[in-house]
């Protein structure tokens with residue numbers, strides 16, 4: 001009988017597999033719309049955007065052969081006559097197809113004069129192809145005998161580039177291809193990142209300081225009262241972000257409510273500058289992000305029985321000590337969740353600093369928007385965006401690590 | 411209310427303690443209770459009877475609305491809870507989840523700033539006693555319910571408090587573990603000479619473990635006595651009903667002499683009984699008889715009080731059978747009969763003779 005059972009085993013397994021497969025297919029069918037939506041609305045656009053941060057295909061599209069030859073060139077002295085010839089033969093068709101225009105914008109990032117050099121050379125090209133373009137081109141414009149020009153062209157030749165990512169952290173490659181910081185007067189992005197981190201950090205800290213006692217109150221009050229208070233906490237969610245931001249301008253501007261009240265009370269003589277500076281940005285961002293701190297804190301605190309503190313007190317701890325040593329450590333998971341949530345959201349803030357801040361209060365997102373909308377330099381926008389995304393992912397990983405290490409699980 | 415007490419004062423005294431949370435309902439009404447050093451006293455009562463409230467007042471987490479609580483010679487009313495030096499075991503154990511077993515045990519010692527080597531000695535000793543030495547580095551969440559319970563107990567004992575309070579500490583354990591822990595608690599109590607105030611609403615647990623049991627109802631101690639006395643000599647109808655199983659018959663006191671009386675029942679029947687809390691002749695009363703004190707048929711022949719009852723049904727409980735009878739106006743009259751041959755001849759609907767001795771029946775004041 002046992003032999004029969006063993007004979008049956010493969011059959012049984014096959015049956016099981018079939019049943020499982022059916023179940024899996026059903027599950028897949030159920031989530032398929034979501035997956036497709038995510039692919040189309042999230043993964044694909046973001047992926048394309050990030051790709052632009054390293055994409056360097058302009059020259060390969062406009063002057064494919066020259067690009068290939070330049071990549072083989074060692075960058076010393078001048079390239080071979082073959083390269084001159086290839087460039088001269090490819091330029092007219094590139095102009096015809098329109099690819100040269102896009103390449104010109106790319107060249108601008110290397111050296112703003114190169115685009116003119118190209119168009120001028122095109123204009124002055126002899127009708128009859130000369131025997132040696134490496135003689136003719138420098139005659140048209142002596143700059144063609146300058147290795148720096150060819151080096152700049154070589155930089156635009158590979159399929160991928162790290163220049164935008166490097167530029168986003170104020171680093172560039174020198175003529176030898178080594179990394180170096182850009183000239184001090186051109187340094188901007190590190191400052192912007194630093195500023196973004198400082199503003200986000202300050203907002204997170206203020207949110208924590210304000211949110212912790214409030215969440216504690218909410219968690220300890222009788223249900224009726226705490227539900228009412230909860231509505232006030234959630235109220236900001238039901239108002240548009242733009243409206244709330246505008247409301248802060250109304251409140252904080254020099255003829256606004258706050259200043260008028262302070263002057264009316266005789267506390268100050270001149271209106272204080274409360275908005276269009278760092279203060280206004282932090283106040284408004286804290287107001288908007290506070291619920292994201294309170295909610296995770298509240299949900300963790302709600303689960304902590306008051307008997308822990310009582311136990312500590314009965315063991316001899318002063319109530320403050322009991323709170324600090326026994327209650328607070330148990331809220332750490334909530335503190336971590338709230339902190340990371342607020343910080344990550346703050347990192348990407350755009351509209352509030354744009355409306356309430358001064359020029360020195362703009363965060364990374366502002367420059368992403370600037371490059372996308374104003375200068376049409378999507379590569380730079382993508383690179384800055386990528387760095388922001390990387391920072392967020394790193395933070396999230398750290399958070400995950402901390403939470404998983406935290407042994408307090410109920 | 412300045413009072414002095416002789417040197418052999420009880421460890422805990424509740425004097426005229428009252429407590430109301432809302433100013434309307436008195437959760438505790440006039441509590442007077444003395445607990446001697448080394449005693450194991452249980453507060454037993456139905457849910458909402460004010461047991462936890464009493465314990466919390468003793469621990470300092472609630473304040474009495476009026477009256478005084480003394481710990482030794484010290485009046486507790488104004489002493490904050492963290493200075494009372496009372497160990498407490500909470501119903502849900504309240505072990506600090508972010509600390510290991512060991513850290514939990516060190517906590518009260520560190521607060522008392524005990525030198526490290528002394529603290530270490532104490533923690534190791536208590537770990538030995540609760541037999542969890544190999545679990546010292548674990549977190550509470552990695553322990554079973556019974557182990558957590560023991561750690562909670564150890565934490566309440568490690569700083570050698572003069573008094574240990576326990577609020578239904580065994581409530582969350584399964585029956586077998588609970589019985590095991592009852593035994594261990596009892597042994598610990600004896601071995602360490604602890605004074606324990608224990609709260610439960612499980613009467614078996616109360617009778618099993620305590621030196622004395624205080625039966626609570628309605629914020630009043632109905633009776634405080636040894637387990638034996640509570641069971642055999644309940645003071646009033648509530649205690650008789652609450653502790654163990656009990657049959658009652660309504661009647662009036664027909665004859666009263668000293669601590670015995672005669673109760674006339676419905677349909678002209680009558681029974682002798684002991685007096686508990688009846689005060690006057692002709693008072694209406696409840697006659698209370700334990701099911702195991704009632705004898706059947708032949709065994710009832712020689713007894714002073716004999717009645718004819720009708721059998722309604724049987725419940726087999728392994729070692730004995732509960733026979734439900736209709737006697738006088740009560741059709742929930744239970745008789746506990748040991749398994750025997752005579753049982754087999756009984757059928758529902760048959761009439762049987764029931765009998766009991768005068769001293770096994772108690773006449774209780776109608777509540």
Ligand SMILES: Nc1ncnc2c1ncn2[C@@H]1O[C@H](COP(=O)(O)OP(=O)(O)OP(=O)(O)O)[C@@H](O)[C@H]1O
Nearest residue numbers: 431432437455456457458459460461462463464611
């Ligand atoms: N903090 C409080 N505020 C208001 N009423 C309370 C409070 N704590 C307890 N009560 C009320 O006091 C009464 C006695 O409560 P207590 O907790 O002392 O009962 P208990 O005997 O311990 O009951 P259980 O066996 O269910 O634990 C109950 O009616 C309860 O509703």
Ligand SMILES: [Mg+2]
Nearest residue numbers: 461462463577
């Ligand atoms: Mg209770």
